[in-house]
Amino acid sequence: MNNSPIQFSSDAPRLSVVIPVYNEEDGLNALFDRLYPALDQITSQFALSYEIVFVNDGSKDRSAAILAMQYEKRPDVTRVVLFANNFGQHMAIMAGFEYARGEYVITLDADLQNPPEEIRKIVRQLEEGHDYVGTIRENRQDSWFRKSASRAMNHLRDKMTRITMTDQGCMMRGYHRRIVHLVSQCEEANTFIPALAYTFANKPIEISVKHEERFAGESKYSLYQLIRLNFDLVTGFSVMPLQIFSILGMLLAGAAGSLFLLLLIRRFVLGAEVEGVFTLFALTFFLIGVMLFGLGLLGEYIGRIYQQVRQRPRYMVSAVLEQAKS
Template sequence: MDQLMISLVIPSYNEAGNIAAVMDAIAKEMRHQQARFEVLFVDDGSTDGTMDEIRSVLLTYPEAEYVSFTRNFGKEAAILAGLQHANGQAVIIMDADLQHPPSLIPELLQGFEEGYHQVVAKRNRKGDSRVRSFLSSFYYRLVNQAIDVRLSNGEGDFRLLSRKAVDSLLLLSESNRFSKGLYAWIGLEQKTITYENVVRQHGETKWSFGKLLNYAIDGIVSFNTKPLRLCFYMGLLSLGAALLYIAITLLGIFKNGVDVPGYFTTISSVLFLGGVQLVSLGILGEYVGRIYNETKKRPHYLVGQSSTEVKGKRDVHASIHQS
């Protein structure tokens, strides 16, 4: 372990109240391991003084580094930036809010020493409301039926990745990233450890219902084309129902003569077919929008400032002053 460098990537958005605490806890655990380490904070365009706290941490801990975005690009971009800037042979991804307990770091490192490329921390749902637990379970059952990889309820970004796993993830350059799916897609040997759910101590969760819903949609459409196939099946079903209705109506005309069409039948047909068309257009729109975003080839994020850049400027100024 002494010869290894361990990188810890901490995506941070408006976590001013947690930065110092999470750094203290990580440093304590890592120094017990007697391992070389770096802690890379990725500030995702915070507006609450998070960057001031990160700079203060750098004065106390030489192991701390940071990358600061020009604006809020989202957690997926922050994770990607952390992986791209991490130097370690193993990388641990964890949140800044202490809901990912630093006390699990020894178990993660143990799994890495055993030869696993992914050591995943899986939480239980203790403390979550019944509604949220039910929705989570329902979502994972649904998404595992729809996508080409398998996701596990309770497994998130809190995990250790070997350098091979990190390099594999960095080969995947799509703009619409869904990390849970990407972790599963690359495969590699994986070990899972479990832990009790931890309640946030400071600040508020950044995951509103709307963001969770969008995240769920990302998970479904990012790894398969089954929704498009579903549109095809719905079209066939609608066509079959329409042909059956026409056949029954024609038989009625031949048997009983021409009758005045019913209001209910007409409205029901229009609403049903209109609903199918709108749903299909919505699914098609999701895929077309993603294709549009991919073709623009915009960067995943823009860096406003980094500790490496600041230290480089200081070294240049110091050398000029000495000369």
């Protein structure tokens, strides 16, 4: 891996904001109305230039057309990357990293749950020398179930991966160019960008940011997709689940041996017992369930190896709207 210092072009902006977009036609104009004024204020406060990199992740509504119109209005600071298909939020961010030119890169969702005005807080931390700025959502505007499940998964992920992120679900984060460069060099087919970036950080920090209700539409992450995302996170950064099942297998083998000895002793002391048959059935079904779950977990790791060795492109870009370089 090449760790040589990153060279910046003299005309490159210092700040790049990367925004993945998927079926957000109802809220994009509201995003534009708040995003550009917020960044214009940051420009004057911190004396830095900016660009916005929108990545349309194969939207099936009018999102691509709305982004194209916005590019026509502000071509000086707007770049639009159009995917040929839907490849997922994290692949959209990876593409945004590839096309972003700034020394600082901030990721932001398009649904306005993270207010664009909070970008100022992240820029301040980056200016103070932090290379990774994580965020924690204040007064989170989600359902009780979603918040409870998120806390449980945060705790589980922290124990398994040793990656400390208080709020893994908040995608509004800041990265120094060095971190972006290292993340872009990783060719993993499945990854979780905030966790991956954290492993490269020398001076990380977490700050609190405001959280609002979605301006329009609903979350693009279903329960199944959230489970898949957490599988990617755990299996991508730790082999502890496999180690847990190895220990569990040894414990169950010991318990099964002890049960066998107990039944053997009872057979000679008390004679044949019909009542124990149903207990054995229950134990058998339990052990079968544990073995099937363990095989499924092993399959998750093997499946990721299979996806990786095929070396297929992680995403396909159909077009990029940007000003021609002079």
